[in-house]
Amino acid sequence: MTAQYSTADMEALFESVKNWGRWGKEDERGALNFITSEKTAAAAQLVTSGESVSCSLEFPTQPAPDNPRSAQHMMVVAGDACTHGAGIEAAMDFIGVAFHGMAVSHLDALCHVFVNEEMYNGFPASAVLSTGATKNTVMAAKDGISSRGVLLDIPRLRGVDWLEIDQCISADELQAAEAAQGVTVDEGDILLIATGRDERRRIKGPWSPADGLAGLDASCVAWLHDRKVALLGSDGVSDAIPSGNAEGWPMPIHRCGIVAMGLHLLDNLRLETLAQACARHNRWEFFFVVAPLRVKRGTGSPVNPIAFL
């Protein structure tokens, strides 16, 4: 099902979708620039029912095949401190997470990926120091990312519960989903791609994404570029794994998207509830808000994106 590309094809594709310099030499926001205030204001008008839906997985504290380095959640002080005479009438806890894991709903900043030792807009990989990133950090999204969200539900299109772990989604299929759902992806939109990962995990149990994960193939790169998508998210990691492309060119969505286009990604979303809500409301557009933590030198953030219908 996956399109095959030569290394030269991929390099040409990468060059063809480059947004470097498009918003100035010092720009660190990339495709977020497609979201104007007017776009956000118009998107907020989509909130008609007032129903809000979380698109985040639970904070993944339990080890699992897709969570080999589980997040930390530890109490600093629990209820025993007041029931056993320690005089503290509060409970507090600690959370810690290497959030670029495969079980954490998170935002990838533009410093997350390099191609040939370069980041989006030509900043060198060496600007991401062991003490933190100095370019293309998550602070580009410090005031949140808020726009019209569109969900394309591929299992629904295919009439299945979920995509199998070796299946890819092509640009043609994205267009087919648009047509089937009666929705069109526009400039500045936040595009979410459901592959049914939540359902598959619930029914068949967790698996290591190294064994395969449904996602977009390289044919989608130009389409995303043409549509001027501002932010791309998926219940997987947008890329299919393995990506089935030329050797040395894994992860075309991450590499062409983040590095060439300046496209932030949302990985490992939970889209099952949103897909159900959209079907119930018979609408596939909504107001979508992502509010990353303001980590000054960060490469992204765990997030709990909210869709408002």
Place this chain on the structure above:
Amino acid sequence: MTAQYSTADMEALFESVKNWGRWGKEDERGALNFITSEKTAAAAQLVTSGESVSCSLEFPTQPAPDNPRSAQHMMVVAGDACTHGAGIEAAMDFIGVAFHGMAVSHLDALCHVFVNEEMYNGFPASAVLSTGATKNTVMAAKDGISSRGVLLDIPRLRGVDWLEIDQCISADELQAAEAAQGVTVDEGDILLIATGRDERRRIKGPWSPADGLAGLDASCVAWLHDRKVALLGSDGVSDAIPSGNAEGWPMPIHRCGIVAMGLHLLDNLRLETLAQACARHNRWEFFFVVAPLRVKRGTGSPVNPIAFL
């Protein structure tokens, strides 16, 4: 400036604002129940300019007098891994935080505070185990908290840059701020109280909140209850420190608010930018979205709340 109360006064006040059982014996959402879908939908219509403003401080990785246990931000892999031949073309990091600190913008869940070994709705403190909370967790807010936000800017009312660290705000002053700003706090609103803490910190440098922090006094408790506020936030911790109340009755807003009323709190917000934006737009209401991480047994979450004008 602080009203003085006897212990008996405080106990009576606590009883008088109790919402235990109001939304059922098993309720863990408390005053969030004041936010209906209709309320959220109406609030979203307040987004007219599309301007979005973060109300979060930066993730506090640097030790300071108000940040003695600074948050962790460490790289898992930086740019050197691709520039020195390690073959990894991505950067990743780790964040960790005991988020109930005084320099972290965070949401307090209803399991955060106890009075007489009890939590909101009468659940025992012992339900907050060393392995995590089992009642009144942050999951009550898992789909986000979104409603009409109202900012009351007390330094603006007083004509000062900031409140001094030993100053309290009374219920009368909240009403005066409403009148001066031409805004009224309604059922289900998210109320934000600016004390000018950001400005004071920037000009005078950080200080330990143990030395004093401006906030609401106990007279505000009944007012918050009457107005049916759904969520209360401040650039401080809502409570004045010290609270100036009866001995053994510190933190009346935390104790009466969280425990008796079931009122979630947002602590240590950054409200300077929002206050400026509100003044510029000459409006003090906005759509407000808080999206905590979904920590299943958590006592709260670091957050980056977004106000939309």
Place this chain on the structure above:
Amino acid sequence: MTAQYSTADMEALFESVKNWGRWGKEDERGALNFITSEKTAAAAQLVTSGESVSCSLEFPTQPAPDNPRSAQHMMVVAGDACTHGAGIEAAMDFIGVAFHGMAVSHLDALCHVFVNEEMYNGFPASAVLSTGATKNTVMAAKDGISSRGVLLDIPRLRGVDWLEIDQCISADELQAAEAAQGVTVDEGDILLIATGRDERRRIKGPWSPADGLAGLDASCVAWLHDRKVALLGSDGVSDAIPSGNAEGWPMPIHRCGIVAMGLHLLDNLRLETLAQACARHNRWEFFFVVAPLRVKRGTGSPVNPIAFL
């Protein structure tokens, strides 16, 4: 191969080896009291070759079936900070570990295990608060544990490379190993039991100890008590898993040893190199030093115990 006991048997065994009160009502050192200064001085005389052997596994930063919650090792600052102009001429790192895992060489303090809500010497389990232990902490070993060490090499006795994961070691076999090796366990000794776990892991790959782990059966409890062993260690966790005892009585070595006898344990040692060195020197006794971190309210510590031959 495992002896079977009734619940009543186990309860009687527990009572029969209780050292509560033996060294005073406030004692928190338990069997460490068997090590006198004279014992330590005599043991140091065993250092004849000057060869030192670490008995610790590597700090387990990689997830594995026996390491589902791998330890953290992250750089705070690496070499790039000086090679890319950040002006820092030092490298620093962070380590973090929930050290009671099955892949961490660690010392169990006497507050690690409870039986019927009690710890060694009758202190209540509630003395181990969410803010840390207040009784029977690792500080009992703050000046290190140093005595004569004796290794009993069970695979050597049996003529195998390793014990299978469902095999138990009885008291009779410990005595047989003594006889075969020409060594006798005396009062105040540190006893190490090799089961060949390192070799098995190296050859067959890691496995989850929940699937089975070789170790001592309940018949060893009285023997350890009679011999006045001061500290017990193993390449496993001393207990066989499953322990094959009466229902509700798992982990007899942990429960009778730590709780009744006040016997500290060393879990998940690496004994392969030590066994080879002992065979080469044809001696099974040595000076043995364990130096836990001084964690004031700690339940143990990761350690790198050193054997001197």
Place this chain on the structure above:
Amino acid sequence: MTAQYSTADMEALFESVKNWGRWGKEDERGALNFITSEKTAAAAQLVTSGESVSCSLEFPTQPAPDNPRSAQHMMVVAGDACTHGAGIEAAMDFIGVAFHGMAVSHLDALCHVFVNEEMYNGFPASAVLSTGATKNTVMAAKDGISSRGVLLDIPRLRGVDWLEIDQCISADELQAAEAAQGVTVDEGDILLIATGRDERRRIKGPWSPADGLAGLDASCVAWLHDRKVALLGSDGVSDAIPSGNAEGWPMPIHRCGIVAMGLHLLDNLRLETLAQACARHNRWEFFFVVAPLRVKRGTGSPVNPIAFL
């Protein structure tokens, strides 16, 4: 009191004490090579009383002026889990530490410091990656460091309780201390320098070492080299702060010691108890054991070094 050096002096000093290549081009052990098995065996014979003394501070979990990034100690599960019906009859905890802080007793590996982007034996700073060190790691000391220890007690020599924070120790004074104490530092010894920091901290309270810390001046570099010291430790960080040397040449002991000589350092020891024990025994030599955690790519380790008299 501090000797003044020009930059050229320091560069010449650095060159003059270089041990690069002395133990082969691939050597990563440096001055640890001075410790032979015979040396260790002879040192063990110094254990006559059997008294053991910890030279480690408590694991520093409390913020303080000398501990701005305090270590983490959090319970994973406490006693409440068995007293409140959760069925877990064990307590477990987590420790985490960026151990190169000024309140942590720790070992500096040879990859900890760079001069002109180089480490000991000429390895490049770039070999210390954001994913961990690949040369000169703490694994050089994986089997522990064990040798004759010698304590030089400078406050005792001067007849004071402690050295003030702006005072330096010269090579002449080290020799004077040897004479006064009747002890001589030999090849392969572990040298400990007491400055009275513990006493000063206890009496006057903690202070930031950035404000000053007693230690050795640059005149000691050649002396340490001549004496073939294998490991150097102090209750401070061996270097005086500020070091009072040529501009751009801070920390001569760290830079000449670690980088040129390949001398591991022990920082922030607690030497008060050892000094008292030595005085009581009227001997200043002892068997000394340091057992770092085996962190494969680590720059050092927190340690609890034990002196045996």
